[in-house]
Amino acid sequence: MIQRFLFLLASFIFLQQNLHAQATENIISHNQETIVTDPSKGENSYKNWVVFPPQNKEIRQIFLNLTFECPDNMRCADWDYVDHIKVRQKNDSVNYEIARMLTPYGGRFQEDWRFDWKVDISDFSPILRDSLEVDYIHTGYEDNKTRGWKVTVDFEITYGKPVAEPLAIHKIYDGNYSYGDKTDPIEDYLAPVTLAANTQSNFGKIKIHQTGHGMDANGCGEFCDKYREILHNGKVIHKKQLWMECGDNPLYPQAGTWIFDRANWCPGYLLQPDEVSFDINAGQKFTIDLNMEPYETEKPSAKELLVAYVLEYGKINSxxxxxxxxxxxxxxxxxxxxxxxxxxxxxxxxxxxxxxxxxxxxxxxxxxxxxxxxxxxxxxxxxxxxxxxxxxxxxxxxxxxxxxxxxxxxxxxxxxxxxxxxxxxxxxxxPNILPESTIVYFKTNNKPGQNEYSVTDSYGKQIFIRDSVDLKPNTAYMDTLKLKEGNYTFRVQDTGGDGLEFWFKAKDGNGSVKLLDTLGQAIKHFNSDFGSHIIYNFRVKPGVAYHLDNEPSINMFPARTEGPVTLDYFANDEKDVEVIITQQEDETKIVETHTYLNFKRGILTYDLSYLPKMRYYLKVVIDGKEVFKNRIRLKE
Incomplete structure (x- = not known):
């Protein structure tokens, strides 16, 4: 009883200290605002005036929380466009890009879909003061009558003593620069910048938002891996490959080429800026320079979308x-x-x-x-x-x-x-409770050399592994695991970063992975379009009822086809299942409906080659509820 009292007291003190020291305020500039493109200009601006804290109020930290949802009476937008969040102080012509969003491919998201991102923008606290114009800029050219996003921009401000005293912020580069054009070299724009340090400055920080776009013969700038150097007083202090692997994106699967690695970004990603600190001699001049990897091509079209700031800080407070x-x-x-x-x-x-x-x-x-x-x-x-x-x-x-x-x-x-x-x-x-005996069902695709699956305990000790050399194409494996009481992790790796199926790589085929009990019931279904890996944690506890995954596993392949489409359906319970195929642009135009009574498992095939070459949706409805929706692109 005394131990319980002491625990409750400790928890109360913990919460009270946390609440007292971490006084926070949320300032929302865009509250579930519907964002669409302006195809006539390629960008659309959503400006709102917002009151931020006064200059004399100390700020410890600011997070920008960004939420995307599907709009009311519209569907989620399709394309991976660049969005900017910029602020401008009253009576000032200078704007500051404080965050950059790369929108996801939303074509397969359900109506209730939502995702949240965050980025630390504390470095901008000197300008996030008083009355500010917050501008959410959505770029792109897609249809703006039937699709878009519902966006919330939330500034989460924590008050308190700053880590170091902010003294100045300088915007040194801001542009959409050509890259690879020998007649218009990027280094003409990324020229060295000399600044005079504040007399109280102790250290500086370079903060960069940079993403590569465009598509020349070498895939630059979106799909080429180039480096960037940062120089301080002529000396390289940082070098980075501007490249990001996208197969482990937490927002998955998406409708488009979400798994393709890109130049410092991925679809469905709130950019985390590059930050590099450097020493400053108070009151003296210093020079900052950015250099891109030398690159030229005959027909340039690459762009480096780049904004960079230099921040000066005074004393470190602790x-x-x-x-x-x-x-x-x-x-x-x-x-x-x-x-x-x-x-x-x-x-x-x-x-x-x-x-x-x-x-x-x-x-x-x-x-x-x-x-x-x-x-x-x-x-x-x-x-x-x-x-x-x-x-x-x-x-x-x-x-x-x-x-x-x-x-x-x-x-x-x-x-x-x-x-x-x-x-x-x-x-x-x-975590889910699993039985002592579990069956790993793993069906390979045409590229089994990219895969392996394993089980480890909490501390990484390997309990089971099936290596890629053990796997043959288009083969189903059933491995029985006998596990003692404890915590475990099931992992599937794909070195190609494209999972067991991906619509753009139809020739690679499709596979599937499930965990089953000894009765053949699904304990856990996994989506085959998983990118680079699956991580699933579970616990084995004898004598305790284990979890069953009673939601059906539904997989459609391929999504880009000349006609044939296969639907793989696996469920623990029999249900009346309805498969509906509609046009994408007008879902009221139904082209096929199929009803399967008391259906539990099976592979269903449809030939749509007789239909006009356009995009369609395949939907699965159970008990009047849409449980699956995927896009089909009929090609010539």
Whole structure:
């Protein structure tokens, strides 16, 4: 009883400290605003005036939270366009791009679809003050009568002592620069910029939003891997390949070429800017220069969409200051859904916001109602650097959902200079319970050399693996796992980054993967269009009823066809199933309807070659509810 009282008291103090120190305010500039293109101009501007905090109010941190939904009475938009969020102060002609969004391919999203992203924009706190015009700019040319996005832009402001005193912000580059054109070289625009440092400046930071677009003979700038260098006073201080692998995008699957790697972006991605710190001699001049990898081509069309800022900061306000940035796992945030979301080992991201190198601190963590666990971290993390930590002891609760608490203490054995950002909570979701005997059903496609699947325990010890050398094309494998009580992770890897099926690669065929019980019932279905990997965490606990995945598994292939389309349907229960094929642009125009009574499992084939060459939807309806919808492109 006393232990329970002490736990409740600790939780109360934890919450009170967190609430007191982390006073936050949410300022919303665009509240579920419908965003569509303006095909006549290629961009559409949505401007709103917003009142931000006054200059004399200290700000510790600002997150920009961005939410996309399907609009009312419209469908989600189709294309991966570039959107900008810019701000302008009253009576000022200068605007600042504070965030950049690359929109997803929304053609297959259901009406209730929603996704949330966030980016730290604290560096812009000196200008996010008083009355501001916030402009959401949506680019593109697609139809604006039937499709778009419902967008919410939310500024989450945490008040408190800043990490370092902000002194100045300079916009040094801003343009959509040609790349590869020898008659108009990009370096003419990315010329060195000389600035005079504030007399109180202690260090500087370069902040860059850069994405590659266009398509020349070499795939540049969207699909080519080039480097960029940052020079400070003529010396290279940072070099980066402007390339991003898209097969692990947490927003998946999408309708278009979402898996294709791109030049520093992916479809359905809120850009996380590049940030590089450098030393400043107070009151003296310094030079910053950006150089792109030398590149020329005969018929240039590549563009580098780039804006760069130099920020000056004064004194760092604390010598010892550790910050808990995020709880990656456990978490119910969709942005972390690819990263071990219900794993037995918690994963957190921390940052050193203290002047002294961070060499040690203590982590306290626990699930609601359980005794706190302790972990002492040792390392050497410089100011401004971040680190990902996997906490060593397993966490588990039989509750379907509970709160997970983390607190960081005693950086370098000292009192934290700012304790307001040392604590966070997240939502823990109990992993599925599986039986002691589980069957892995894995059907390969035409490229089995790209795949392997395995089971490991919480600490990475391998329990089972089927390597790519063991797999043959278009073959179904059924591996029986016999597991002891404990926590496990099932992984599927695809080195091609295109899953077991992808509409653009129809010749690669399609495969499927499921976990079954010994009766052949589905415990877990996995979407074949998964990109680079699947991570699924579960627990084996003898004598406890295990989870069944009673939602049907539905897969349609190919999505681009001359006529034949196959629908693979697998369910645990018999249902009356209706398959409806409609035109995409007018879904009231139904071209085929098929009804299957008491249907449980089977492969259904349709030949649409007699229809006009255009785009269609294939829908599956069960008990009057649409449970599946995918686009079909009939090609010549």
């Amino acid at each position: 010598e010892n200051d550790v910050t808990l940035l995020d709880i990656i796992s456990p978490s119910n945030e969709k942005i972390h859904s690819r990263k071990n979301e219900t794993g037995a080992l918690a994963v957190i991201r921390i940052k050193n916001n203290g002047k002294d190198n961070l060499k040690s601190f203590v982590v306290s963590y626990y699930l609601e109602g359980q005794k706190p666990k302790k972990f002492s971290w040792n390392g050497n993390l410089p100011f401004g650097e971040t680190a990902l930590l996997t906490l060593p002891e397993e966490i588990f609760s039989e509750k379907d959902s509970s709160r997970f608490y983390v607190e960081l203490k005693r950086p370098n054995g000292k009192k934290d200079g700012y304790s307001g950002d040392n604590s966070k909570t997240s939502v823990y979701t109990s």
